[in-house]
Amino acid sequence: MRPLLEEVYERIRAGGPLPYDAFMRLVLYHPDHGYYATRVPGSGGDYGTSPSLTPWFGRLVARELSAMWDAVGRPDPFTVVEAGAGRADLAAAVLESAGDFGGALRWRFVERFGEIADLQRRRLGALAASAEWSEQLGPGPHTPAGCGCVLAHEVLDNFPVHVLEVAPSGDVCEVYVGEEHGRLIEHLGPLSDPALRSAAEAARATLSPGHRLEVNLDLDGWMGEAAAAVARGYLLIVDYGDVEPDLWLRNPGGTMVTYGTDGFGEEPLTDPGLRDVTAEVNFSAVDRAARRHGFEPQLYCSQREWLASLGHGALADSLELAADRAAADGRHTDAMAIEADLSEVRCLVGHLGYGDIRVFRATKAAPVPVVAM
Ligand SMILES: C[S@@+](CC[C@H](N)C(=O)[O-])C[C@H]1O[C@@H](n2cnc3c(N)ncnc32)[C@H](O)[C@@H]1O
Structure with a gap:
C-alpha cells in the first residue's frame, strides 16, 4: 500500500474518522x-491556470499592480507577496513587463515546499534578484510589512475545508472520512x-x-496574516467561487472536485x-474575513470583466491586426504564432472557463487603483 494511504488509515484507526479538512491536509x-x-x-500538470496558459495574463496583471503602485505614491519598494505561486509564471511575466515600475517592484514568494521554491528561482533566472522567499505569509525579521499587495491566484480553493450536510431531520451534520472493509468511505457525524x-x-x-457545503476555517487566520503582511496596500484574490447563497444553491452536492492525470473527478x-482536491471559494x-482584518473590499467581479478593465479588448484587437498583417505580407509562420497567442488570450475570458473565475480586491489604508488605458 502507498505510504500516504497507509498513513490515512492509521490516522483513522488511531483517532476515528477524519473531518474532511484533516483528510485534505494530509493528501x-x-x-x-x-x-x-x-x-x-500549472501547465503540463493535471490542470492549467491563467498565468501558465499565457504570459499575456501576467502582462495585464502588471497594469493592475502598476496602478496600485501609482495610487500609493510610487513607493520603493512596492512588494507583491504571492502565496502559492506554482511555476512562478505570473511573477515572471509581471517582472519582465513592469517598465518604470520594475525598479521599485519586489516579489515575495510564500512557498512551504523547498523544491518548488528552487524551481521558482530557476524559472525567474536573473529576475530572482528582485525576489525573496518565505514560508510564512505574515511579516518576519527579514520580511517586514511595507507597502504592497498580497496576491493569491488559485490558492484559496486548495485550502482544507470542512464539509457539512443537511440531514433528513434538518439538522446539519459534518461529513467525515472513515474506513470500512479496507476502503475509505464517508460518515455523517x-x-x-x-x-x-x-x-x-x-x-x-x-x-x-441532502445539500452539502464546504467551510474553510483556515481562512480567518490566513487573512490575519495577509493583513499583517502589508502595512499599506492591497489584497488581490483570483479564484473559482461565488457568494452565499448562490454558491450553495448552484452546487447542491457541494463543490469539492479533483484533478488527476486522467482529468476531472468527483470522488475525493x-x-x-x-x-488535486479543490473546493470553490466562498467569497x-x-x-x-477581509473586513474583520482591516481590509476594505472594493471590487468583486469575473476575470472577464477584470481583464476588460485592464485592456484585454485592445490587446486582442492588436493581436488580430498583427496576425492579419503578417498573413497579408506572406509571413505565414508569424501569422500562425500570433493566432496561437490570440487564441490563448481569448481563452482568458472564455465562458464556462477562465473568464468565469472571480476576482476580489480590497484596500488597506490605500486609494482605489485607477488603470490608465
Ligand atoms: C492550484 S495551485 C496554483 C498555483 C499558481 N498560483 C497558479 O495559479 O498557477 C495552488 C498552490 O497553492 C499552494 N498553497 C495552498 N495553500 C497555501 C497557503 N496557505 N500558503 C501558500 N501556498 C499555499 C499549494 O501548495 C499549491 O502550490
Missing part, C-alpha cells in the same frame, strides 16, 4: 507524499469544531436535506495524494 500537504509536496502546479456553528445555522436556514476519496466568507 495535499503531507510533507513527503502530499499532492502539492510532489507536484508543481456531529460538528467537529464549534466554529462551524454559524455556517451550520446558515445552511439550516437556506438549504434542503479516490487515489489520495495522486489527485462572502472572504469579504467578511
Whole structure:
C-alpha cells in the first residue's frame, strides 16, 4: 500500500474518522507524499491556470499592480507577496513587463515546499534578484510589512475545508472520512469544531436535506496574516467561487472536485495524494474575513470583466491586426504564432472557463487603483 494511504488509515484507526479538512491536509500537504509536496502546479500538470496558459495574463496583471503602485505614491519598494505561486509564471511575466515600475517592484514568494521554491528561482533566472522567499505569509525579521499587495491566484480553493450536510431531520451534520472493509468511505457525524456553528445555522436556514457545503476555517487566520503582511496596500484574490447563497444553491452536492492525470473527478476519496482536491471559494466568507482584518473590499467581479478593465479588448484587437498583417505580407509562420497567442488570450475570458473565475480586491489604508488605458 502507498505510504500516504497507509498513513490515512492509521490516522483513522488511531483517532476515528477524519473531518474532511484533516483528510485534505494530509493528501495535499503531507510533507513527503502530499499532492502539492510532489507536484508543481500549472501547465503540463493535471490542470492549467491563467498565468501558465499565457504570459499575456501576467502582462495585464502588471497594469493592475502598476496602478496600485501609482495610487500609493510610487513607493520603493512596492512588494507583491504571492502565496502559492506554482511555476512562478505570473511573477515572471509581471517582472519582465513592469517598465518604470520594475525598479521599485519586489516579489515575495510564500512557498512551504523547498523544491518548488528552487524551481521558482530557476524559472525567474536573473529576475530572482528582485525576489525573496518565505514560508510564512505574515511579516518576519527579514520580511517586514511595507507597502504592497498580497496576491493569491488559485490558492484559496486548495485550502482544507470542512464539509457539512443537511440531514433528513434538518439538522446539519459534518461529513467525515472513515474506513470500512479496507476502503475509505464517508460518515455523517456531529460538528467537529464549534466554529462551524454559524455556517451550520446558515445552511439550516437556506438549504434542503441532502445539500452539502464546504467551510474553510483556515481562512480567518490566513487573512490575519495577509493583513499583517502589508502595512499599506492591497489584497488581490483570483479564484473559482461565488457568494452565499448562490454558491450553495448552484452546487447542491457541494463543490469539492479533483484533478488527476486522467482529468476531472468527483470522488475525493479516490487515489489520495495522486489527485488535486479543490473546493470553490466562498467569497462572502472572504469579504467578511477581509473586513474583520482591516481590509476594505472594493471590487468583486469575473476575470472577464477584470481583464476588460485592464485592456484585454485592445490587446486582442492588436493581436488580430498583427496576425492579419503578417498573413497579408506572406509571413505565414508569424501569422500562425500570433493566432496561437490570440487564441490563448481569448481563452482568458472564455465562458464556462477562465473568464468565469472571480476576482476580489480590497484596500488597506490605500486609494482605489485607477488603470490608465
Ligand atoms: C492550484 S495551485 C496554483 C498555483 C499558481 N498560483 C497558479 O495559479 O498557477 C495552488 C498552490 O497553492 C499552494 N498553497 C495552498 N495553500 C497555501 C497557503 N496557505 N500558503 C501558500 N501556498 C499555499 C499549494 O501548495 C499549491 O502550490
